[in-house]
Amino acid sequence: MLEIEIDGKQLAVEDGSTVMDAATQAGVYIPHFCYHKKLSIAASCRMCLVQVEKAPKPLPACATPVTAGMKVWTRSEAAIKAQKGVMEFLLINHPLDCPICDQGGECQLQDIAVGYGGVTSRYQEEKRVVFNKNLGPLVSTDMTRCINCTRCVRFTTEIAGEMELGQAFRGEHAEIMPFIEKTVDSELSGNIIDLCPVGALTSKPFRFSARTWEMSRRRAVSPHDSLGANLIVQTKHDVVMRVLPYENEELNECWLSDKDRFSYEGLNSDERLTTPQIKQGGEWKAVDWQTALEFVANGLAGVARDHGGEAIGALASPHATVEELFLLQKLTRGLGSGNVDFRLRQSDFRADAARAGAPWLGMKVAEVGELNRLLVIGSFLRKDNPLLAQRVRQAARRGLHVSVVGPTADDWLLPVRQRALVAPSAMVDSLGQIVVALAAEKGAEVDALLRDRLPAQAGDEARAIAASLASGRKVAVWLSNLAVQDRRAAELQQLANEIARLCGGRAGVIGEAANSVGGYLAAALPSAGGLDARGMLEQARKAYVVLGAEPDLDFANPALTRAALGTAQLVVALSAFDAESLREVADVMLPVAPFAETSGTFVNCEGRAQSFVAVARPQGDTRPAWKVLRVLGNLLALPGFDYQDSEAVRDEALAGDIATRLDNRVGEIAPFAVVPATCERVTDVPIHFADPLVRRAPALARSRDAAAPVARASAATLAALGVEAGARVRLAQEGGRVDLAIVADDGVAAGCVRVPAAHPATAGLGAMSGAISVERI
Amino acid sequence: MLSQESLQQIDREVAKYPPEQKQSAVMAALRIAQVEKGWLANETIEFVANYLGMPPIAAYEVASFYNMYDLQPVGRHKITVCTNLPCALSGGVHAAEYLKEKLGIDFNETTPDGLFTLKEGECMGACGDAPVLLHNNHRMCSWMTKERIDQLLAELGGK
């Protein structure tokens, strides 16, 4: 610690701090533009100049290290003079267009200029004009306003991991730009809007729609991935106008993924379902809530009466809230059915009987930065969980070694030290080899449950991964979406646990959705003897309740789902959207509130329960789903449906200490008969199609990440299949076929074809994992 | 995209730097590419960036920062005259004026036959030899009296 003085205040700061750090600690504000606590130090705007004892010149606070006994004045005559001088320079070429600038009211330049700018400009020469750039559908530019602080450039390079912006030319001609004709395609691109201290980079979807002071702002939690990013939602007349990050150092820091930030546009989609509807004689008819609810209650009661409660199945989205999931399972069980599930894209449920608790990340999100070894299994990390990927990227800069097992080698924009690029069906073997190598390395015994199932020998890749993990101080082993959705997910979990145990690390599951942990805690799971998500569809039920999901896009096997729902006697859909695939199979559609229009709770991957309130009034006749389910419970005269508010539901659902209910361990797993396939499907869920809300956000739909799907296979696999790169092919699986273009991608494991799910173009296919055939057309 | 010979030259430059610092060779690689292509089109810059495993915009930053790269097509002969003060004191500006008159173009223009482009240069570190000019970046011509300018242009195929 060093003793120093700032503006007469004595304080002790850590060695290696800068004057800016010290000032922050002392609660002293020093004006600045280029400095940002999450970015490298540029020290180029010179706004933070301060006076330092014995220094002949003013020094930039952001870059000047403190020394023992240093005396700093941030508001002395010399300091103010320097700051005003810089302010004048910043303004000489800055347009005076605040009245028409979207940044107006939240502009650092404007704010600081009020304090430091002169009254009139001494600069009488012509001002610089800079041409605007096309950065894509999300970020709008007014480059003449740019003050060259390079925050956006440093963000793309350092945080997003790929230099998509640069400062070209030099001197007064310096311009921030992407490489000619390129856009900024990072899944984190929207953060440059927040970082830009002036109005040079603003939100394209939001552009000119409201002024900051006209909007009310409330906190919320992102309903998308499992990180649980904290949001500020801004509304005007009950319409969500904009979403910004609410800084939470332990989760999203000051960032948001583009999905978190721009999905709100889907709230105003034309496809919103705003009135209850009943299908009569093949025709949809809008009805009032009373009619609809009675129809549903009578229908469900009738099926239970005629066919027994187990003829009813309830399928809910993992993006539903704890309250919704809890009431749905309570309702289902009340009707005498144990068939409830929220894990719609999973296909292996063998672990259910042997689980010690809810699968979770196994650590706090904030602890990711401390890891020094990490094995990620079956992941599209950047797209599965962009901000977690960002944390891993930062940790990798500080020395974290990342190893990967899985069927794809997408660029995560971070160094991957070891990679086993294997088909999904070979992941179990691959992990088994790592267990073998690790046990040998550590001279340890393998868990008795696994001993007989392991491969005899470990290959080079497995040994390299094992060696990396064995040398770790803080190790984690994560299963990501593709692993969790795999046909042998249970064994993958078991093996991941064993790897973690052998190297003294922690096993974790990243989790697909905002409430992947919460669903377990809310008991939205099959009862003993009940059917899981797959069982309910394979053994078709007479009646289904579907909450927040679309049959063709949100399930592990769209063909199977459509078939099962299509033949049911009654399908009740609770949905915010009037989706075509729901119209086809449902008998009644109830408009329930999406994100922002309901209160609720999500439990994120680290087991943190985050509750939120509604920030906007539900559109049309939409009602919060928890209220709809409560009324249904009442109509069906089920006990325990007298909640006053959603908090009461939550308190019952999450009673007790959550931490004690999180546990990744699994016991014995029944063996799985592997049917060899000549060609295996590898399935990703494209980031901007993952859930019903985001896939209706128009700006995101124009992003690079929302490009039309193509099939991908390595050049060698293409040759073996006898198809040419770029050709159109017919992909067929049990249950369906689609035609798609196929491209060469050596980042796909041999013998595999990568075909995205969750997209209308591939919804005609079957299971997300397993055999697929490819034929030239 | 680039000839085998250029690629070999680039490889030689890459070898000057530690293996994980290929980007260090970008200035040389752009120079070599420009010599082959005459100027640096975006595709050329992107090719060089990919060849060295660096982001294209980082290569573009370099190409647009240093004066001697041409991001626009230039004539077969680019003539850059130093007009900085020390040269100006010994006729640098006059030499430039003479060239403008002879070629019938201003700075940053190219003759209609595509033969000559004239540029104004900054100090070339040869002030004692003023007036000085550069021919196609790599050949320095000193003491450029009117007669010597006439000679040079004749040699290069002008009037």
Added chain:
Amino acid sequence: MILAGCDGDRSWRLQDYLARGGYAALKKIVAEKIPQETIIAELKTSVLRGRGGAGFPTGLKWSFMPRSFPGDKYLACNSDEGEPGTFKDRDILRYNPHSVIEGMAIAAYAMGAARGYNYIHGEIFEIYQRFEEALEEARAAQLIGQNILGSDFSFELFAHHGYGAYICGEETALLESIEGKKGQPRFKPPFPASYGLYGKPTTINNTETFASVPFIMNMGGEGFLNLGKPNNGGMKLFSVSGHVNRPGNYEVPMGTPFAELLEMAGGMRGGRKLKAVIPGGSSAPVVPAGIMMDCTMDYDSISKAGSMLGSGAVIVMDETTCMVKALERLSYFYFEESCGQCTPCREGTGWLYRVVHRIEHGLGRPDDLDLLNSVTANIMGRTICALGDAASMPVQSFVKHFGDEFMYHIENKKCLVPPEVQYAGSQIYVSPSC
């Protein structure tokens, strides 16, 4: 010294350098395993001050390199000579490149650096090619490379060619440029001695500084110091340009009277009257004739006259020079060459140029001189690198010493120097000796 006995065609060859006694110092050091401290101490005794402009004592700079740093340390030679008026490094590389190579090898030995780069100014491609050839010769003779002269001392040396950016002469911009980036200076601290090329400890010296090292090793620090005057050791190359009869490089002892140097350069062209001199490269403050004629050419004397010895570029201007026009050209240079990174320089250099340009074109305003002084005050000392100061000092000194001429322009919308006289000294002029 460095250029003594060197001429056009052959002096740059290894054979010739060896014949002049070249590489004797390196051979001796390697053969006798002379301790690193001894070499640095010798340099300190010589009071060799950096020839790149700042005049920092070289021995002291070398002693900053961390001794026990594990891993690579680097050396960089600054041959980016772009300071208007300076053209000495080009001649050193052209006529005596091996003196630089030897100097760098000795430096590498003294500081434990394993690799070095010579950053060569973009516009002198032919010199870069020649230097590459000289490197080949030295490598073939085992004077650089692995196990130099059969010892366990290794030093790899390469040439890096610039491509037209004055700012790369600034040492940290130079490092960025070697790293394959834009030449934008880094904020210091950390200094290159702790965080330099690729983040490793690095020492940067000017070409002439390195070239002086073998001579110091041969004649001893004391001997070198005595060539010049106390605190200003050795000989120095002065690049004399402008209105003199024989522009060129003159290597003279430190402390030589300016008048003598002017005489060596053939005196004033056409017998015209000296008006002003910029004694240390375009960034140095201009000095009116009267004051200059009393100076000796060394750091201390020039500094007393209110200017800097800088890189030793002496720009001589006679009475036919319009000072407004001269400053306009210099201001344009700094405006064009600002790297664009920090606000005061990026915005301020353009402002300065535009105001001077306006004055020169008869659009000046009465308060423009105050404005220039105030804008320069806002730039100076507030930028990342010294280019901000370099752009400001000419403006301040021109306005200070030749304010009347500026006011005349503003009031009369024309030059104080009568048009018929103007440029008389600046016609295309080729020294008879060339």
